[in-house]
Amino acid sequence: xxxxxxxxxxxxxxxxxxxxxxxxxxxxxxxxxxxxxxxxxxxxxxxxxxxxxxxxxxxxxxxxxxxxxxxxxxxxxxxxxxxxxxxxxxxxxxxxxxxxxxxxxxxxxxxxxxxxxxxxxxxxxxxxxxxxxxxxxxxxxxxxxxxxxxxxxxxxxxxxxxxxxxxxxxxxxxxxxxxxxxxxxxxxxxxxxxxxxxxxxxxxxxxxxxxxxxxxxxxxxxxxxxxxxxxxxxxxxxxxxxxxxxxxxxxxxxxxxxxxxxxx
Amino acid sequence: xxxxxxxxxxxxxxxxxxxxxxxxxxxxxxxxxxxxxxxxxxxxxxxxxxxxxxxxxxxxxxxxxxxxxxxxxxxxxxxxxxxxxxxxxxxxxxxxxxxxxxxxxxxxxxxxxxxxxxxxxxxxxxxxxxxxxxxxxxxxxxxxxxxxxxxxxxxxxxxxxxxxxxxxxxxxxxxxxxxxxxxxxxxxxxxxxxxxxxxxxxxxxxxxxxxxxxxxxxx
Amino acid sequence: xxxxxxxxxxxxxxxxxxxxxxxxxxxxxxxxxxxxxxxxxxxxxxxxxxxxxxxxxxxxxxxxxxxxxxxxxxxxxxxxxxxxxxxxxxxxxxxxxxxxxxxxxxxxxxxxxxxxxxxxxxxxxxxxxxxxxxxxxxxxxxxxxxxxxxxxxxxxxxxxxxxxxxxxxxxxxxxxxxxxxxxxxxxxxxxxxxxxxxxxxxxxxxxxxxxxxxxxxxxxxxxx
Numbered sequence: 001x002x003x004x005x006x007x008x009x010x011x012x013x014x015x016x017x018x019x020x021x022x023x024x025x026x027x028x029x030x031x032x033x034x035x036x037x038x039x040x041x042x043x044x045x046x047x048x049x050x051x052x053x054x055x056x057x058x059x060x061x062x063x064x065x066x067x068x069x070x071x072x073x074x075x076x077x078x079x080x081x082x083x084x085x086x087x088x089x090x091x092x093x094x095x096x097x098x099x100x101x102x103x104x105x106x107x108x109x110x111x112x113x114x115x116x117x118x119x120x121x122x123x124x125x126x127x128x129x130x131x132x133x134x135x136x137x138x139x140x141x142x143x144x145x146x147x148x149x150x151x152x153x154x155x156x157x158x159x160x161x162x163x164x165x166x167x168x169x170x171x172x173x174x175x176x177x178x179x180x181x182x183x184x185x186x187x188x189x190x191x192x193x194x195x196x197x198x199x200x201x202x203x204x205x206x207x208x209x210x211x212x213x214x215x216x217x218x219x220x221x222x223x224x225x226x227x228x229x230x231x232x233x234x235x236x237x238x239x240x241x242x243x244x245x246x247x248x249x250x251x252x253x254x255x256x257x258x259x260x261x262x263x264x
Numbered sequence: 265x266x267x268x269x270x271x272x273x274x275x276x277x278x279x280x281x282x283x284x285x286x287x288x289x290x291x292x293x294x295x296x297x298x299x300x301x302x303x304x305x306x307x308x309x310x311x312x313x314x315x316x317x318x319x320x321x322x323x324x325x326x327x328x329x330x331x332x333x334x335x336x337x338x339x340x341x342x343x344x345x346x347x348x349x350x351x352x353x354x355x356x357x358x359x360x361x362x363x364x365x366x367x368x369x370x371x372x373x374x375x376x377x378x379x380x381x382x383x384x385x386x387x388x389x390x391x392x393x394x395x396x397x398x399x400x401x402x403x404x405x406x407x408x409x410x411x412x413x414x415x416x417x418x419x420x421x422x423x424x425x426x427x428x429x430x431x432x433x434x435x436x437x438x439x440x441x442x443x444x445x446x447x448x449x450x451x452x453x454x455x456x457x458x459x460x461x462x463x464x465x466x467x468x469x470x471x472x473x474x475x476x477x478x479x480x481x482x483x
Numbered sequence: 484x485x486x487x488x489x490x491x492x493x494x495x496x497x498x499x500x501x502x503x504x505x506x507x508x509x510x511x512x513x514x515x516x517x518x519x520x521x522x523x524x525x526x527x528x529x530x531x532x533x534x535x536x537x538x539x540x541x542x543x544x545x546x547x548x549x550x551x552x553x554x555x556x557x558x559x560x561x562x563x564x565x566x567x568x569x570x571x572x573x574x575x576x577x578x579x580x581x582x583x584x585x586x587x588x589x590x591x592x593x594x595x596x597x598x599x600x601x602x603x604x605x606x607x608x609x610x611x612x613x614x615x616x617x618x619x620x621x622x623x624x625x626x627x628x629x630x631x632x633x634x635x636x637x638x639x640x641x642x643x644x645x646x647x648x649x650x651x652x653x654x655x656x657x658x659x660x661x662x663x664x665x666x667x668x669x670x671x672x673x674x675x676x677x678x679x680x681x682x683x684x685x686x687x688x689x690x691x692x693x694x695x696x697x698x699x700x701x702x703x704x705x706x707x
Contacts, residue, residue, distance in 0.1 A: 052386050081388035091383035095401045104397060105387035150383075157387060326641065326692035327685055328648035334659065335681040338666075342488065342678035416550075423552035427652060434554055434652075447562050454555060462550050 002030040005065060005161055005192055006051065012059030013046055013216075020046045022216035023060065028161065031190045035203040035224070038213035039239055044196040045088075047213070048163045051194070052085050064160075081109060084154030085163040088170055090146040092138040092153070098125070099134040102153045110157065117156065124152045128182050144175030148182050155186075162186070164195040180206075200243055204228050212236045269449045273440060280436040281457045287350060287430070288422045288461075291357025292415055298358055299365025306366070307373050317366070324363035330424045332356050337428040349430045357418055364414045372407030373399065405476050412469030419462060433457050489679030491669045501665070501680075504658030505687055511575060511650060511657075512643035515582030520636060522583070523590020530595040541591065548588035554649050556581045561653040574655035582643060589639055597631040598624075634703035641692040641699075648688070658684055 006028040013021035020043045028034060036044045049055045051062055056071040063069070064079050092101050099121055106117035125131045128148045138146055147167050154162060164183065168176040180202050187193060187206050197203055203210060203224065210227040212220040212235075220227065220236045231237045302321065305313045337352045347355065376399050384394040426435035437454040441447050492498045529541045548556070561577040564570045572580075601624055609619040651659045662684050666676045673679075 054382055054385065077388065077390060080386060083386065085383070085386040087379050087383055089377070089379050091377075091379045093380065093384075093398055093402075095405065105384075105389060108393050108397065109388040109390075153387070163386075322693060322696075323689060326645075326696055327688045328645040330648040330651070331659065331681070331685050331688050334662075335678075335685050339678040339681040342675040420552040423554040424649065424652075434558070437558060438652075441562055451559055451563055454558065455551070458551060458555055466550060 004029050007063045010060035013050055014058045020216055024218055030192055033187045033193045033206055033208045034211060035195045035207035036211045036213055042213045043216045044213050045165050048165050048196060052083050052163060053080055081157055082160045084157055084159030086150045086154055086167045088166040092146050092150055094138050097135050097137055098149050102156050106156050121156055124155055143171045144178045147179045151182055161192045166196050266449055269446050276436055277453045277457050280431055280433045284422050284432045285461060287353040288419050291354045292418050294358035295361025295365050298362030299369055302366035303369035306370055321363040324360055329356055329360045329421050330427055332359055333428050349428045352428055353425050353430055361418045368407045368410035368414055372403035375406045376402045408476055409473045416465055486675050487679040488673040488676030491665060491673045491676040497665050500661050501658060504661035507657040508647035511578050512647050515579050515586050516640050516643055518583045519586025519590050522587040524594050526587055526591030527594020531598050545588045545591055548585055553585055553646050557649060557653050574653045578650040578655055593632060593635045597628045601627055630706040634699040637695060637699040641695045644692055
């Protein structure tokens with residue numbers, strides 16, 4: 001197996017009395033794509049936010065290449081550059097053009113030359129088919145386009161690991177696909193990714209490993225085929241059942257062309 | 265309308281208008297500075313300074329400028345602080361305007377979504393860079409309409425300076441009415457000069473606001 | 484402790500006179516606001532009608548009144564009428580006229596803002612539920628408008644009260660004028676009275692406006 005990039009041991013996160021993550025252990029290897037699923041409120045997003053040091057943690061340890069990540073510490077500032085994150089809400093900077101959005105951090109943080117960063121940004125934009133939008137402002141883009149740009153913005157920092165926090169959850173159904181395709185492409189290129197999503201068929205297609213998180217803990221961990229066909233734990237079965245039930249209803253109604261996950 | 269009278273006293277109004285604008289502009293600049301400091305203190309929740317700022321804002325917003333000026337100009341010399349009428353005007357305007365400007369900046373800062381800070385953070389920008397490249401540009405542009413409204417409000421408020429014997433437009437008009445009974449002409453000049461000061465600001469403000477709203481980057 | 488001259492206010496009826504002066508200011512602003520609110524609602528509603536002429540006239544009225552300093556308006560009405568037209572208005576009546584003109588414009592602007600802030604789908608979904616037009620206004624639009632409007636109109640009251648300090652300049656005897664008289668009358672016995680008396684005036688204005696501001700803020704928080 002490839003070298004481990006990210007190691008999480010006994011991670012505990014509390015909001016006041018409320019324990020959201022209760023001793024999570026997870027190791028991510030280079031080139032691995034991990035999809036995290038689970039009912040809402042299970043701590044999926046919190047886990048990503050802890051990895052990116054957006055939250056302080058109450059216990060355990062998170063290491064990137066053996067170096068500890070802690071909210072507020074000076075070394076975390078450096079480490080964070082190696083972690084890219086894309087959020088659910090469109091988080092592009094509204095006062096900057098698409099190109100400036102992408103080059104801001106490479107130029108200001110990594111002190112790269114503006115031309116070099118812009119050149120790379122244009123290459124990436126071309127790859128996702130948005131080169132013509134380089135000088136547009138975020139408000140002129142559709143939700144799907146914004147999320148694709150947000151992914152490119154994260155990529156341009158050359159992160160070693162990418163975190164995706166329900167990036168399609170706020171999108172209209174017809175725009176979900178274009179964003180997921182970009183992510184599939186990244187997986188094909190061998191990027192290391194940690195994805196939180198509700199798109200089950202996408203999870204199945206992209207994941208090397210599926211992690212089922214419930215009540216602050218990893219309940220089940222398996223290859224996608226295994227997890228979706230034969231979930232071992234009762235909680236995972238129940239969780240997946242919600243989706244299949246949803247599906248049956250829609251099929252009965254007769255039209256669900258946008259939902260292609262016909263058999264989970 | 266006696267045009268001869270108007271032409272004769274035009275220079276007097278001109279001088280008065282310049283005084284009004286001068287004190288107004290200096291006062292507004294200080295008001296913006298006070299407002300920025302107060303907004304920063306509240307944004308970063310600096311202890312003690314935060315409480316002092318809160319008390320100042322309440323005092324400033326709930327008392328009339330005229331009373332503030334009387335207190336400064338007639339009251340303060342009795343405890344040994346003697347300020348010229350011009351300085352009183354500037355201090356009064358800054359005291360009054362500071363709280364309004366603070367409010368404008370504060371609402372601008374609050375309008376910047378948390379996810380903006382977080383995504384800048386996850387791109388590796390440090391807090392100074394996040395403030396400079398992400399938060400301030402957005403906050404300031406959101407504040408523009410309120411800032412323009414405040415500037416117009418403060419320029420209008422300068423009309424009370426005559427009460428502390430500054431020879432401004434109101435003072436001149438009142439003087440001429442008292443001396444020559446040329447009420448119509450004096451009032452006409454008064455209105456014209458205030459329009460000359462206030463209309464351009466109002467028009468520029470409207471244009472700026474429209475630009476920010478339609479052509480700009482607002483999400 | 485230096486002599487601040489506050490003791491002047493405890494002589495004779497001085498404090499009472501000062502409070503009466505405050506009452507004059509409050510009276511002017513309360514009468515004005517009571518008249519301005521209904522008029523402002525009408526003007527604000529007029530600004531949202533489709534008739535361009537009505538819209539234009541009300542907009543011009545609003546802009547003209549709002550761009551002039553209130554003190555200039557006071558001068559125009561007070562000196563303009565008494566000296567130019569020969570009508571002898573008392574300072575207090577002139578003040579009320581000006582504050583009503585100004586208050587109506589400000590209130591009109593607030594009403595217009597509140598009305599256009601109600602999203603269109605509120606009208607549409609009310610109609611979809613089968614409510615008549617008057618029912619839509621009565622049960623859906625007006626209650627929502629009021630919630631947005633009330634805190635802002637309460638704020639307008641404090642702005643009125645603060646602005647009444649200007650009526651001193653057209654000869655109305657209100658708190659500041661009384662304060663000046665008291666200071667003047669006691670110039671020999673307490674030379675420092677200007678500090679103490681104006682401090683008290685400052686505090687009294689604050690006490691008059693602050694609770695109203697707090698109420699406005701409370702309502703704003705509660706309903707936002």
